[in-house]
Amino acid sequence: xxxxxxxxxxxxxxxxxxxxxxxxxxxxxxxxxxxxxxxxxxxxxxxxxxxxxxxxxxxxxxxxxxxxxxxxxxxxxxxxxxxxxxxxxxxxxxxxxxxxxxxxxxxxxxxxxxxxxxxxxxxxxxxxxxxxxxxxxxxxxxxxxxxxxxxxxxxxxxxxxxxxxxxxxxxxxxxxxxxxxxxxxxxxxxxxxxxxxxxxxxxxxxxxxxxxxxxxxxxxxxxxxxxxxxxxxxxxxxxxxxxxxxxxxxxxxxxxxxxxxxxxxxxxxxxxxxxxxxxxxxxxxxxxxxxxxxxxxxxxxxxxxxxxxxxxxxxxxxxxxxxxxxxxxxxxxxxxxxxxxxxxxxxxxxxxxxxxxxxxxxxxxxxxxxxxxxxxxxxxxxxxxxxxxxxxxxxxxxxxxxxxxxxxxxxxxxxxxxxxxxxxxxxxxxxxxxxxxxxxxxxxxxxxxxxxxxxxxxxxxxxxxxxxxxxxxxxxxxxxxxxxxxxxxxxxxxxxxxxxxxxxxxxxxxxxxxxxxxxxxxxxxxxxxxxxxxxxxxxxxxxxxxxxxxxxxxxxxxxxxxxxxxxxxxxxxxxxxxxxxxxxxxxxxxxxxxxxxxxxxxxxxxxxxxxxxxx
Amino acid sequence: xxxxxxxxxxxxxxxxxxxxxxxxxxxxxxxxxxxxxxxxxxxxxxxxxxxxxxxxxxxxxxxxxxxxxxxxxxxxxxxxxxxxxxxx
Numbered sequence: 001x002x003x004x005x006x007x008x009x010x011x012x013x014x015x016x017x018x019x020x021x022x023x024x025x026x027x028x029x030x031x032x033x034x035x036x037x038x039x040x041x042x043x044x045x046x047x048x049x050x051x052x053x054x055x056x057x058x059x060x061x062x063x064x065x066x067x068x069x070x071x072x073x074x075x076x077x078x079x080x081x082x083x084x085x086x087x088x089x090x091x092x093x094x095x096x097x098x099x100x101x102x103x104x105x106x107x108x109x110x111x112x113x114x115x116x117x118x119x120x121x122x123x124x125x126x127x128x129x130x131x132x133x134x135x136x137x138x139x140x141x142x143x144x145x146x147x148x149x150x151x152x153x154x155x156x157x158x159x160x161x162x163x164x165x166x167x168x169x170x171x172x173x174x175x176x177x178x179x180x181x182x183x184x185x186x187x188x189x190x191x192x193x194x195x196x197x198x199x200x201x202x203x204x205x206x207x208x209x210x211x212x213x214x215x216x217x218x219x220x221x222x223x224x225x226x227x228x229x230x231x232x233x234x235x236x237x238x239x240x241x242x243x244x245x246x247x248x249x250x251x252x253x254x255x256x257x258x259x260x261x262x263x264x265x266x267x268x269x270x271x272x273x274x275x276x277x278x279x280x281x282x283x284x285x286x287x288x289x290x291x292x293x294x295x296x297x298x299x300x301x302x303x304x305x306x307x308x309x310x311x312x313x314x315x316x317x318x319x320x321x322x323x324x325x326x327x328x329x330x331x332x333x334x335x336x337x338x339x340x341x342x343x344x345x346x347x348x349x350x351x352x353x354x355x356x357x358x359x360x361x362x363x364x365x366x367x368x369x370x371x372x373x374x375x376x377x378x379x380x381x382x383x384x385x386x387x388x389x390x391x392x393x394x395x396x397x398x399x400x401x402x403x404x405x406x407x408x409x410x411x412x413x414x415x416x417x418x419x420x421x422x423x424x425x426x427x428x429x430x431x432x433x434x435x436x437x438x439x440x441x442x443x444x445x446x447x448x449x450x451x452x453x454x455x456x457x458x459x460x461x462x463x464x465x466x467x468x469x470x471x472x473x474x475x476x477x478x479x480x481x482x483x484x485x486x487x488x489x490x491x492x493x494x495x496x497x498x499x500x501x502x503x504x505x506x507x508x509x510x511x512x513x514x515x516x517x518x519x520x521x522x523x524x525x526x527x528x529x530x531x532x533x534x535x536x537x538x539x540x541x542x543x544x545x546x547x548x549x550x551x552x553x554x555x556x557x558x559x560x561x562x563x564x565x566x567x568x569x570x571x572x573x574x575x576x577x578x579x580x581x582x583x584x585x586x587x588x589x590x591x592x593x594x595x596x597x598x599x600x601x602x603x604x605x606x607x608x609x610x611x612x613x614x615x
Numbered sequence: 616x617x618x619x620x621x622x623x624x625x626x627x628x629x630x631x632x633x634x635x636x637x638x639x640x641x642x643x644x645x646x647x648x649x650x651x652x653x654x655x656x657x658x659x660x661x662x663x664x665x666x667x668x669x670x671x672x673x674x675x676x677x678x679x680x681x682x683x684x685x686x687x688x689x690x691x692x693x694x695x696x697x698x699x700x701x702x703x
Contacts (some may be wrong), residue, residue, distance in 0.1 A: 066676075071655075074675035078647045081680045085643045088687055089636050207677065211666025222667030240659065240672040250652050257647075277698065280691035287687055291680050298676040599629055 006420030007146055014424045017180050018431070022173045040175055040272045046285025048178035049269040051185060053080075053286070054293055055131070056138020056430035059185065064404030066301030067308075070231070071242030073301065075252045079498070081287060081294055082253070083260020086506075088283035091261055092270040094513045094598045096279060102440075103264040103505065104448040110512040111523040112591055114453060119527050121448045123504040124264045128441040130497035131265075132474055135434045136162075136482035141402050142426040144330045151331060152483040159475045162434045174435050175272060181428035186292050188425020193296050196303045196412035206299035214306070227302055230309055235350030235358070239302065251564030258570055259498025262505030265440040304404045307411035312397065313346045317380040320344060323410035328383055329375075333399040334366040335382050336389055342380045345396045352393030360398040361387035438471045445470035496538055496562070503530035503569025511577055516592045518577055521584040526577030534569035538562040620701050628701050635693055639686050646682045651675035 001009075040048070058080065066073030098106055104124055108117025139158030140151045147154070193206040201209030201223055213220035227239045237243040244252075260266065270279050311321055317335060327333040335344055349358045366385040369376040376384045406426075409419045446466035451458045458466075508527045511518040518526075539545060541555075541562045553561075560568065620628075650658060655671030662670035665678075 071672055071675065074651060074672075077676055078651055078679050081683050082643065082647045085639070085683050085686055089639060089690055208666070210677075211668040211673065213667065224667050224669075224672075240669050241656075246652060250648060253648065253652060277691075277695060280687075280694060284684060284687035284691055287684050291684060294680050295677055600625060 003416050006416045007423045010420040010424040011427060014184050018177045021177050021180055042273055042278045042282035043285050044179055045273045045282045047182045047289055048175045049286040050289035051178035051182035051432040052269060052436040053290060054429055055135055055433035057134045059426055059429035060138050060141060060405050061402050063297045063301040064401030066298050067305040067404045068401055069242060070239035072244045075249055077294055079253045079256025080260060081290060083257040084287045086257060086261035091267060091509060092279055093276050095267060096271060097598050102443055102448055103267055107508060111520040113520040116520060116524050118453055119524060121444055123531055124444045127497050127501050128437050129474055129477055132437050132478035133481040135430050136478040139430040140482055145406055146423055155479050155482045159479050163475055178432045181432040184428040185425045188421045189293050190296050192409040192414055192418050192422055193300050195414040195418060199412055200303050206296055210299040227306055234347050236348030245559050248559055248561055248564055251560045251567040255502045255564050255566030256498045258502035258506040259566060262501040265436050268440060300408060304408040311411055312344050314343055316343045317382055323407060327403055327407060331368060332403040334385055336360055336396050338396050345394055347395040357393045358395045359390045360395055361385060361389050363387045366398060441474050442467035442470040499534050499566030500531060502566035503534040503573055507570050507573040516587055516595045518581045519584055519587045522577040522581030525580045526573040529576045530569045530573030533572055534566050537565045628697060631697055639690055643686055647679045651679050
């Protein structure tokens with residue numbers, strides 16, 4: 001069977017399963033639509049949340065960025081799992097107790113103000129949009145790989161599928177489909193890792209191979225030592241050391257963690273189980289399911305790096321493996337023969353004259369000359385680029401971090417069906433997250449914005465109409481940025497969504513739950529200061545601001561990169577909120593009672609805990 | 616479920632859950648930001664390796680995630696016990 005046949009077989013089978021489940025568990029009522037009727041078992045919910053949580057960015061990009069940045073990549077590993085601890089102990093039990101189905105609802109009521117509600121809605125829409133961008137890019141990459149087309153076309157095809165898919169069933173349909181998607185993802189991610197671990201380290205468990213020995217031609221050597229040596233020989237930082245400053249590493253990790261705890265689409269997931277006991281149980285199940293993939297990612301990344309370098313470095317292009325040429329034709333890899341010797345050389349910053357540069361060309365991605373069969377090729381058969389070549393360093397190989405997971409089975413010579421499964425897994429990851437996000441985003445627009453703020457007399461039918469318009473609009477914007485990515489790879493784009501969530505929702509919700517003294521003036525001004533500071537900082541360094549131009553790295557505040565600035569935005573939010581609340585009238589009595597009420601367990605009130613009722 | 620606890624019992628429940636929360640968050644912070652980031656270079660040099668992986672590096676890429684799961688399991692178990700006491 002050919003590779004394509006395997007790919008289509010696995011993707012076809014998994015799609016058939018999703019559609020079957022989606023039709024079988026269609027939402028029958030509005031409560032089922034928004035919170036799946038509140039009767040999902042903790043393990044089921046854990047699996048679904050894990051699928052929702054692990055986006056295409058995680059699935060495709062994370063191992064790649066670990067592979068490129070070594071220890072520095074730990075920020076994603078710790079950030080995206082540690083946030084669940086904050087979410088579970090600080091947020092979910094209390095928000096659930098409050099009893100409304102959306103996060104802006106809580107902010108609007110707790111800070112007794114329509115302005116607060118509006119700011120929260122805008123933040124929610126903005127965060128979800130940033131996040132969807134990353135998903136669409138991920139979908140685009142998978143389809144590009146699958147059909148051998150350019151990424152932009154892949155993005156459009158993916159968007160069409162997601163749009164029809166997300167429209168099928170509300171939270172109930174999504175939840176049960178996500179269980180199936182998680183299963184596909186877990187197998188798709190771990191199986192290739194097992195195969196590669198066996199060839200590279202002779203150990204069937206990738207996590208043990210990772211800390212075990214590399215089985216090379218000259219006998220076994222400790223795997224990570226081997227990788228460190230490869231890295232330093234080629235002029236990269238040691239794999240286990242990384243090159244980010246401690247403060248930047250600290251801030252980025254904190255922003256990712258607090259962002260996780262403030263993401264509206266994750267919080268809503270915990271409203272689908274029966275009671276607060278089930279919430280706690282569901283939380284550790286969720287994290288355990290996530291860990292299956294997160295504990296494997298560092299092994300995939302490090303194995304892929306060794307394989308990539310062994311396969312390509314100092315190999316002539318003519319003899320390079322076929323997969324390299326395949327990735328070149330989809331635009332995810334480029335080779336520029338700077339010294340005209342016909343061989344691929346891959347070097348790090350340490351090999352350049354200034355010790356600071358390992359860029360192959362100017363620009364974030366290569367702009368190839370000509371498409372498909374009419375691609376212009378150099379003397380060795382490589383695709384040519386229009387970008388200006390950087391000549392102050394000897395590095396000749398460029399590849400997107402997104403390529404690593406997709407390429408690793410080819411590098412490790414795994415069976416063809418494993419690659420087919422991996423494709424199905426990538427699509428499952430993108431679909432499950434995009435569907436969950438679109439649901440939250442469309443509720444934010446139709447319910448929180450249209451019904452609660454602009455037009456309270458909105459009928460149910462019109463509310464649904466607005467939800468559809470919102471999902472469509474979100475996909476269009478998402479696609480535009482997926483085709484013109486503001487950042488070089490998926491995980492980085494998504495990291496910004498977390499910075500924004502960390503500087504707006506996390507502190508505002510936390511103060512709303514634990515500090516009665518924070519009044520509406522404090523809450524609103526804190527949220528506005530936090531998110532505008534973070535937004536402006538990121539925009540200034542990523543795109544440039546009108547009148548100010550684009551910032552450079554040496555202008556970073558305390559050396560903190562835009563990815564980590566959410567942490568400072570968060571501190572600013574806290575500081576402003578406490579200061580403003582101190583000088584303005586105290587919180588009214590009914591709001592203080594509301595907060596006390598959130599603190600009481602349901603049992604203390606003699607109430608059954610049935611989760612949020614539908615608004 | 617039908618019994619209404621006294622105000623004192625409620626206050627006791629709240630202060631105990633806050634204490635638990637603080638202890639768990641301290642552990643959370645120590646493992647991730649402490650061992651995984653701040654003391655990582657020192658731990659890499661001075662602590663025994665986990666297999667062939669330097670200690671701090673291993674905590675950052677594997678150990679921290681395992682600890683987070685344990686923290687959440689402990690939280691669920693202890694809170695469950697507190698709930699039962701309040702209901703009984």
